[in-house]
Amino acid sequence: NNLLNTIQVAKPDKILGLTEKFNQDKNQKKVNLTVGIYKDAWGKVSTLPSVALAQRQMGTLSTLNWNLSYLPIVGCEKYHQNVKNFLFNECMKDLKHFNNGVSFFQTLSGTGAIAITARFLSKFISNKIWLPNYSWANHINIFEKNGFHNSINYYSYYNDTTGKLAVDKWLNDLRINVSKDKSNVPHCIVLHACCHNPTGIDPTKEEWTKIIDTVHELNMIPIIDMAYQGLESGDVVEDAYVLRSCLQDNRKWHNGLYLCQSFAKNMGLYGERVGSLSIITPYESLPSVRLAIDSQIKKIIRSMYSSPPGYGSRIVNTILSDEKLKKQWFKDVNSMVNRLHSIRNKLFEQLHWDDLVEFGQQHGMFYFTRFTPKQVNQLKQNYSIYLTEDGRLSLSGINDSNLDYVCEALMDVSK
Ligand code: PMP
Numbered sequence: 001n002n003l004l005n006t007i008q009v010a011k012p013d014k015i016l017g018l019t020e021k022f023n024q025d026k027n028q029k030k031v032n033l034t035v036g037i038y039k040d041a042w043g044k045v046s047t048l049p050s051v052a053l054a055q056r057q058m059g060t061l062s063t064l065n066w067n068l069s070y071l072p073i074v075g076c077e078k079y080h081q082n083v084k085n086f087l088f089n090e091c092m093k094d095l096k097h098f099n100n101g102v103s104f105f106q107t108l109s110g111t112g113a114i115a116i117t118a119r120f121l122s123k124f125i126s127n128k129i130w131l132p133n134y135s136w137a138n139h140i141n142i143f144e145k146n147g148f149h150n151s152i153n154y155y156s157y158y159n160d161t162t163g164k165l166a167v168d169k170w171l172n173d174l175r176i177n178v179s180k181d182k183s184n185v186p187h188c189i190v191l192h193a194c195c196h197n198p199t200g201i202d203p204t205k206e207e208w209t210k211i212i213d214t215v216h217e218l219n220m221i222p223i224i225d226m227a228y229q230g231l232e233s234g235d236v237v238e239d240a241y242v243l244r245s246c247l248q249d250n251r252k253w254h255n256g257l258y259l260c261q262s263f264a265k266n267m268g269l270y271g272e273r274v275g276s277l278s279i280i281t282p283y284e285s286l287p288s289v290r291l292a293i294d295s296q297i298k299k300i301i302r303s304m305y306s307s308p309p310g311y312g313s314r315i316v317n318t319i320l321s322d323e324k325l326k327k328q329w330f331k332d333v334n335s336m337v338n339r340l341h342s343i344r345n346k347l348f349e350q351l352h353w354d355d356l357v358e359f360g361q362q363h364g365m366f367y368f369t370r371f372t373p374k375q376v377n378q379l380k381q382n383y384s385i386y387l388t389e390d391g392r393l394s395l396s397g398i399n400d401s402n403l404d405y406v407c408e409a410l411m412d413v414s415k
Helices: 016-024 049-058 077-088 109-124 137-145 167-180 205-217 238-250 287-304 311-320 323-351 354-361 373-383 403-414
Strands: 101-108 129-133 152-156 188-192 221-226 257-262 274-281 366-368 392-394
Touching: 049 311, 049 323, 077 101, 077 257, 077 274, 077 311, 101 109, 101 287, 109 137, 109 221, 109 257, 109 274, 109 287, 129 137, 137 152, 152 167, 167 205, 188 205, 205 238, 221 238, 238 257, 274 287, 274 311, 311 323, 323 403, 373 403
Parallel strands: 129 152, 129 188, 188 221, 221 257
Antiparallel strands: 101 274, 257 274, 366 392
């Protein structure tokens, strides 16, 4: 008996599956506003000036005859030094001397870091996790496939009626449900560090303080997903405030704090898959704990993808270890943010929607339209404009040549 013919067709990916559809669409006016990739004013995914300069400095394969050997399982030493220095020295601002231990791993971008975290936590620490409702569609996928099958809880994040954050309800959800659980198994929680995907709205700093206090009080395990560092304020250092806030006053996270970080968006290194996982524990003085964590994570990585890719990490190393290039990178992030702001403003001016009150508080790559799946479908059918099913619109796909068309379509389906 042939078991192959019992396999069901899987649903297409909620985000990338749409680009496959978009590519087949014959409409000349089609616009792809699905994926979170930054496109410039000409609709191109261009290389950031800092990255281009780093590439020039590194030389080409033919001129340098690079070492194309494998990187170690946990990535290369130089990347560890540069990225750790960036995250736990420069991004800490005045919090430099926290005496935590950091287990650090170069990972297959942010997705790799989250998947490793999920496997590690579900195997050794907890099978309970909380995601925001809404969240990045792939979060559910990653956690389900890596040990949290059927055990994902959702905390309130956003009020669909008002378009505002639901922080009080969020904290209530946690307080009621987590403290009710007498099993002694700690609960994990995913926090979007900035530029929440898909809503584009984040708590204020005061709200974050309340949230982090509650998470700590409930003995939860924070997983900070920092995929858009810099794209909120235009300043990469400033945007690490949730991380700083978690570590403030030398706060200890006894089951670790898991920082999943990516250079995909803020360096435009999407396809090169460069990111990191840092596990911050209070056990600096207990090397045996670090040794155990490091060895188990290594085992997980080895079974998943063996070792991370090399090229992108060389670019990151070149930029982070050269003050001039680093300054240029900071500038590049700032110009991306300026363009995103200007598109947001242009939409705001043209759409005149009453419920855009919260518009000014949104930031990052996305505008959350609050369209129903039916409206999203109308945009696709009638205009060949593609949004994700949850109504998320990737702003940088809009430029002067399609702005009027997109606005006309958005107004039409919103009637
Ligand atoms: N987290 C969130 C919220 C994201 O939106 C993304 C990318 N879309 C990622 C993590 C991971 O991205 P990558 O694997 O490309 O670094």
